[in-house]
Amino acid sequence: MLDMTPKEIIEKRHITINPCKTCEPVGAMFCALGVESCMPHSHGSQGCCSYHRTVLSRHFKEPAMASSSSFTEGSSVFGGRSNLNTSAKNIFDLYDPDIIAIHTTCLSETIGDDVGSYISDMEIPDGKTVLYASTPSYEGSHIQGFSNMMIGFMKYMTKNTDKKSGKIAIFPGWVNPGDDGELKRIAELMGVDYTYFPDHEGILETPMTGKYKYFPKGAGTSAKDIQELGAVKKLIALGQLTSVESAQYMEKQHKVPFTLLPSPIGVSLTDKYVMALRDISKQEIPQSLEYERGRLVDLMLDSHAYTYNKTAAIYGDPDVVYGFTSLCIEMGITPKYVITGTPKEDFVRQIKALFEEHGMDTEKSVIKADTDLFYLHQLIKNESVDILIGSSYGKQIAKAEDIPIVRMGFPVLDRYGDTIQATVGYAGGIRYVEKITNVLMDRQDADSSDEDFDVVM
Amino acid sequence: MKERDNLLEKYSSRVFKNRRTHITQLEGDSDTIAANTRAIPGILTARGCCYAGCKGVVVGPIKDAVTITHGPIGCAFYSWGTRRNKAKPSYKGEQNFIPYSFCTDMRPTDIVFGGEKKLEQGIDEIMEMFNPKCIFICSTCPIGLIGDDVQAVARRVEKKYGITAVGFSCEGYKGVSQSAGHHIANNGLMRQIIGSGDIKPKGKYSVNILGEYNIGGDGWEQERILKKIGYEVVSVFTGDGSYETIKNAHLADLNLVMCHRSINYVAQMMKTKYGIDWLKVNFIGIGATCKSLRMMAEYFNDPKLTKRTEEVIAEELEAISDDVEHYKSMLKGKTAGIFVGGSRSHHYQALLRDFGVETIIAGYEFAHRDDYEGRDIIPSIKPDADSKNIEEITVSPDEELYRERYSAEQIEQLKEKGVELDTYDGMFPDMKKGYIVVDDYNVFETDELIKTMKPDIFFSGIKDKYAIQKSGVVSRQMHSYDYSGPYAGFNGAVIFGRDVAMSIYTNAWALITPPWKSTPILEGTVGGEK
Numbered sequence A: 001m002l003d004m005t006p007k008e009i010i011e012k013r014h015i016t017i018n019p020c021k022t023c024e025p026v027g028a029m030f031c032a033l034g035v036e037s038c039m040p041h042s043h044g045s046q047g048c049c050s051y052h053r054t055v056l057s058r059h060f061k062e063p064a065m066a067s068s069s070s071f072t073e074g075s076s077v078f079g080g081r082s083n084l085n086t087s088a089k090n091i092f093d094l095y096d097p098d099i100i101a102i103h104t105t106c107l108s109e110t111i112g113d114d115v116g117s118y119i120s121d122m123e124i125p126d127g128k129t130v131l132y133a134s135t136p137s138y139e140g141s142h143i144q145g146f147s148n149m150m151i152g153f154m155k156y157m158t159k160n161t162d163k164k165s166g167k168i169a170i171f172p173g174w175v176n177p178g179d180d181g182e183l184k185r186i187a188e189l190m191g192v193d194y195t196y197f198p199d200h201e202g203i204l205e206t207p208m209t210g211k212y213k214y215f216p217k218g219a220g221t222s223a224k225d226i227q228e229l230g231a232v233k234k235l236i237a238l239g240q241l242t243s244v245e246s247a248q249y250m251e252k253q254h255k256v257p258f259t260l261l262p263s264p265i266g267v268s269l270t271d272k273y274v275m276a277l278r279d280i281s282k283q284e285i286p287q288s289l290e291y292e293r294g295r296l297v298d299l300m301l302d303s304h305a306y307t308y309n310k311t312a313a314i315y316g317d318p319d320v321v322y323g324f325t326s327l328c329i330e331m332g333i334t335p336k337y338v339i340t341g342t343p344k345e346d347f348v349r350q351i352k353a354l355f356e357e358h359g360m361d362t363e364k365s366v367i368k369a370d371t372d373l374f375y376l377h378q379l380i381k382n383e384s385v386d387i388l389i390g391s392s393y394g395k396q397i398a399k400a401e402d403i404p405i406v407r408m409g410f411p412v413l414d415r416y417g418d419t420i421q422a423t424v425g426y427a428g429g430i431r432y433v434e435k436i437t438n439v440l441m442d443r444q445d446a447d448s449s450d451e452d453f454d455v456v457m
Numbered sequence B: 001m002k003e004r005d006n007l008l009e010k011y012s013s014r015v016f017k018n019r020r021t022h023i024t025q026l027e028g029d030s031d032t033i034a035a036n037t038r039a040i041p042g043i044l045t046a047r048g049c050c051y052a053g054c055k056g057v058v059v060g061p062i063k064d065a066v067t068i069t070h071g072p073i074g075c076a077f078y079s080w081g082t083r084r085n086k087a088k089p090s091y092k093g094e095q096n097f098i099p100y101s102f103c104t105d106m107r108p109t110d111i112v113f114g115g116e117k118k119l120e121q122g123i124d125e126i127m128e129m130f131n132p133k134c135i136f137i138c139s140t141c142p143i144g145l146i147g148d149d150v151q152a153v154a155r156r157v158e159k160k161y162g163i164t165a166v167g168f169s170c171e172g173y174k175g176v177s178q179s180a181g182h183h184i185a186n187n188g189l190m191r192q193i194i195g196s197g198d199i200k201p202k203g204k205y206s207v208n209i210l211g212e213y214n215i216g217g218d219g220w221e222q223e224r225i226l227k228k229i230g231y232e233v234v235s236v237f238t239g240d241g242s243y244e245t246i247k248n249a250h251l252a253d254l255n256l257v258m259c260h261r262s263i264n265y266v267a268q269m270m271k272t273k274y275g276i277d278w279l280k281v282n283f284i285g286i287g288a289t290c291k292s293l294r295m296m297a298e299y300f301n302d303p304k305l306t307k308r309t310e311e312v313i314a315e316e317l318e319a320i321s322d323d324v325e326h327y328k329s330m331l332k333g334k335t336a337g338i339f340v341g342g343s344r345s346h347h348y349q350a351l352l353r354d355f356g357v358e359t360i361i362a363g364y365e366f367a368h369r370d371d372y373e374g375r376d377i378i379p380s381i382k383p384d385a386d387s388k389n390i391e392e393i394t395v396s397p398d399e400e401l402y403r404e405r406y407s408a409e410q411i412e413q414l415k416e417k418g419v420e421l422d423t424y425d426g427m428f429p430d431m432k433k434g435y436i437v438v439d440d441y442n443v444f445e446t447d448e449l450i451k452t453m454k455p456d457i458f459f460s461g462i463k464d465k466y467a468i469q470k471s472g473v474v475s476r477q478m479h480s481y482d483y484s485g486p487y488a489g490f491n492g493a494v495i496f497g498r499d500v501a502m503s504i505y506t507n508a509w510a511l512i513t514p515p516w517k518s519t520p521i522l523e524g525t526v527g528g529e530k
Helices: A026-035 A046-060 A073-078 A081-094 A104-110 A115-121 A142-157 A177-189 A223-231 A244-254 A267-281 A289-305 A318-330 A348-359 A375-380 A392-401 A427-447 B002-008 B013-018 B050-059 B073-078 B108-113 B116-129 B141-146 B150-161 B178-192 B218-230 B261-275 B288-299 B302-331 B343-354 B369-373 B375-380 B408-416 B443-452 B462-470 B488-506 B507-510
Strands: A038-043 A099-104 A127-135 A168-171 A195-196 A234-238 A259-260 A311-317 A334-339 A366-368 A387-392 A405-407 B023-025 B065-070 B132-141 B164-168 B206-212 B232-238 B254-257 B279-280 B335-340 B358-364 B436-439 B457-460 B475-477
Touching: A026 A038, A026 A046, A026 A099, A026 A142, A038 A081, A046 B073, A046 B462, A073 B141, A073 B462, A081 A099, A081 A115, A099 A115, A099 A142, A104 A168, A104 B141, A115 A127, A115 A267, A127 A142, A142 A223, A142 A244, A142 A259, A168 A244, A177 A195, A177 A267, A177 A289, A177 A427, A195 A223, A223 A244, A234 A244, A234 A267, A244 A259, A259 A267, A267 A289, A267 A318, A267 A427, A289 A427, A311 A318, A311 A375, A311 A392, A318 A334, A318 A348, A318 A387, A318 A427, A348 A366, A375 A392, A387 A392, A387 A427, A387 B408, A392 A405, A405 A427, B002 B023, B002 B443, B050 B065, B050 B132, B050 B164, B050 B178, B050 B232, B050 B261, B065 B254, B116 B132, B116 B150, B132 B150, B164 B178, B164 B462, B178 B261, B178 B375, B206 B218, B206 B261, B218 B232, B218 B288, B218 B302, B218 B488, B254 B288, B261 B279, B261 B369, B279 B288, B288 B302, B288 B343, B288 B488, B302 B488, B335 B436, B335 B443, B343 B358, B343 B488, B358 B443, B369 B375, B436 B443, B443 B457, B443 B462, B457 B462, B457 B488, B462 B475, B475 B488, B488 B507
Parallel strands: A038 A099, A099 A127, A168 A195, A168 A234, A234 A259, A311 A334, A311 A387, A334 A366, A387 A405, B065 B132, B132 B164, B206 B232, B206 B254, B254 B279, B335 B358, B335 B457, B358 B436, B457 B475
Antiparallel strands: B023 B436
C-alpha cells in the first residue's frame, strides 16, 4: 500500500497528492440537505452533482437527493440561465420541494454566471423559494461551501426584525445527524428554547419503514425557523472555522450577538457548550448531564494507562481536528501531527493556542493547514505515531505503516452506523474514548509475546 | 403499453415530449430508443460528466501511469479510490499509482492567471519523486474555459523528460455524459500509446481484453480462464492495465470487447489501423462466458484449442454446478430491474438468467443507440451539436503493421457461425416483449417503475441504492458490487448468486414492521387475576 511514497519531503509542493479536503459545492449540498423540504441544486456540469451525491451517500449510507443544471458546452459558452430556469420548473413539477437551494461550481463561477439575477428574473411558484450561494470550488474547501450556503439561506430568507423572541439559535457546524441529536438533547436538558440550523437528523438518518420520501416531513430546519433567525436573542455557533462567517453575518445583519465555540468534542469543549447554554437559561446543570460528564471522566481515568504518552496523527476538517486534538490531550495522548487540507491559517493558530493552554510544546508537533495526506504519510515515514485519527482515507496510511486507525470526521466511507451516533457531547466523548482505547489495547495485544499477553487489562 | 404510458403521463408536456423517446416498452422487432442526447436539467439524472468518463473510467485504472487531475481539488478527491478498478504490480518493482490522487488543486490566482505553470511545476516534482514512464493530464471544467493547453504541456514534458505524456481535454461540460470522456480517452490512447511498443506476444493465440475495468477483480477471473485455455493476454484496457502493456496491444491477434460503450472506438481504430478483429464477448454469466470462449475458439479455428476450450468449460462448470444449483433454487422466478452505465445492464441479464431471474426493467446512464439497438443502426444516427464537439479521429492502415487476419468473406462466414465479430447487436434482442428500457434514467422514473413493475431486486448505483432499499426493494450496487466480487466468469457467477441470495434473504427484511402495528393492546386481566 502506498509503496511509491518516498520518505524525503519536498516542503513546498505544487502538486497536491492524496487530498485532505474537497471542494466547496459538496459542503453547500450537505448544508442544504439539512433544511426541511429543500432540494440542493448544483449549478454546473452533471458530474459535480453526481460526485457529491455519491460521497454523501457513501458517508451517511442514506439517499442524498440533489439536482443539477446539466451544463453542456453550449451553456458554458452562453451561460446557464436557461438551464437553471428549466431545472427549477422540473424540480418543482416532479419533486415538489418548498425550497431550491442553488450552489455554484467552478464552471459557473469561471464563466461568471449571475445566479442572483437569474433567480430574480425567474418565475417561482407561489409559496416556493429559490435561493443561492456562491461556492467556487477553487476557493477554500468543503467547509467554506457549507458556511457560504448557510449565509445564502439567511440572505434570502431571514427577516430583519427588532422584536426579539425568547429563542436562541444553535449553529452546529459540519456534524453528523447523530451529533445533531446529541447537541439538541443537551440544549433541551439545559432548558433553552432554540432554533437549530442546519439539522440533518431525520434526513440523512431515516428509519427503515418500507416507504421512501424525497423530503421527510418535519425533519430539517424549517423555513419558518430560518425566516425567524433574525429574531433570536443569541446565537451559539459551534465549529470555530465552519461557523465563524455565518455567526458574523447574524451579528452584522440581524444584530444577534454570538458565542463562537469549538465543536464540543471531549470533556472541556463540551463543558464550554454546556456553560454557554447555562448563561442563557440561567439554569443549574441537570444531575443527569453532570452524571454523563462524570462517566466520561471516569472512563478516561480508568483507561489512561493505555493512552497516556501515546502519539497521534489527527487529520481532517479544521473544527473536528481541533476537537479531537483537545480530546487526545485530555486522554494524555500527544497530538504529534495535526493536519488539515483546508487552506486556513487560523487553524494553525487555534491548535497552537490549544497546545499552549495545556502547557504543551508546539515545536514538538507538526501543525499544518493547506496540506495533504501524502505529506502526513511522509511525516509518519520519518517518525511514526501510535494511532491515526481521521477520515477513511487515512486507512491507506494505516495499512502501509501498520498503525491503528480510528475513523472520524468526513468522509467515513467504510463504517456503518457511525453517523447516526454522536461524536460530540459527553456521550460522543465516551464513544470515542472507548474506540481509541480499544484500538490501542488491541495493538498492545497483537504486539505482545505469549508470556506478556494479558487476559486481564 | 401500460406501464410506460402511466409513467409518461405524469410528466408535463415539455418533459413528456423528450422522455417518451427515451423510454421504450418493448414490442418486438422494430423497437427504437433515443440516446446520447442532453439530460434534462433538474430531472435528477444519474449521469456524471466527461471527466468522470475519461479519468474515472478509462485512464485512471492504468496503474503505472501518474494521472493528474488538472483543476480545483474536488474532482481529484471524488475520483480517488472510489471505483473498484483493482490493480497490483505485475512484477516486482512495477510502479502502481492506483492508491494515489494527484491534483494541481487550482486556486483563484491560477484561475485568473492560468494553471499551466503550476501544472508543469507539479510534474517536475512528480518526476523527482516517482520518475514514472507515463503521465496523463485530465482537465476539469475550468481548464478549457481559462485556456490552459494541456496538450502543449504534455508535449513539453515529453521533450524535457523523454517520457510519454498525454493531455486529455475532458472538461466536465463536454458532451452529454461520461460517454464523451470515454471517447476522448480512447483517442488519446490510440494517438500516443497503442502501437508505441514492440514486444511481441510469445503465445500462439494472444488477445487484448478491451473495456474490462477489473471491478472487484472481474478481469483477473477472465484472465484466469483465458490463461487456463492457453491464451496469452497481452493487455487489458484498462483494469489492472499498464502503459507498458497497452503499448504492445497492437501486436495481439484478437481484441475482445467487454464494455462496448467505453472502448469501441479503440476496437474500431485498431481494426482499421492494424487489421485486428474485435469480438464482442460477455464474461458476465455462465452461459455467456461459455459462448464467448466458444466464439474465440471458432475464430482461431484450431482443433486443439477447441478441444481445450471444451475441457476447461466442462471442468469449470463441474466445479461450480452445486453452488449454482443451490443459489438458483433460491432465486428462480424472481424479477429484476437494472440501471447501470453503458454495458452492464445488458451483460448482467445473462448472469441473472443463469439463476432463473428475468430482467424486466433495464436502463443505461450514458449509452448510445447502438448499445440498445445494435451497431447496424449507426449509419442512421444523426450527430447533434453536443456529439459533434467530441473529436472523431481517423486512422489509416499502418504500412508496416497492418495485417488482415481474415478476408471480408471469411469474416462473414464466421459471423454466420455465430461469432460476433466487429459487431454488437445491443441489449434489445435479449429482452422480451413488455419489458421496459429506459435511457438516461432519473430518480423519478426509477421510483415510478419500481411501483408499477414491482421487481424483486434492483441493481443500480450508490446514488439510488438507499432510496430503493428504503422503499422496501432489495437493492444492490452494480458499479461497486457492494464491495464484493468478482462477478465475472465461472467463479464470479457463484459469488454473484451468493450475494443476490444473501440480499434477498437477509433476516432483517422480516423486521421492518413492528409487532405493535399488527397486534392490538390487550386489555383486561390475565389468567383471571383481579
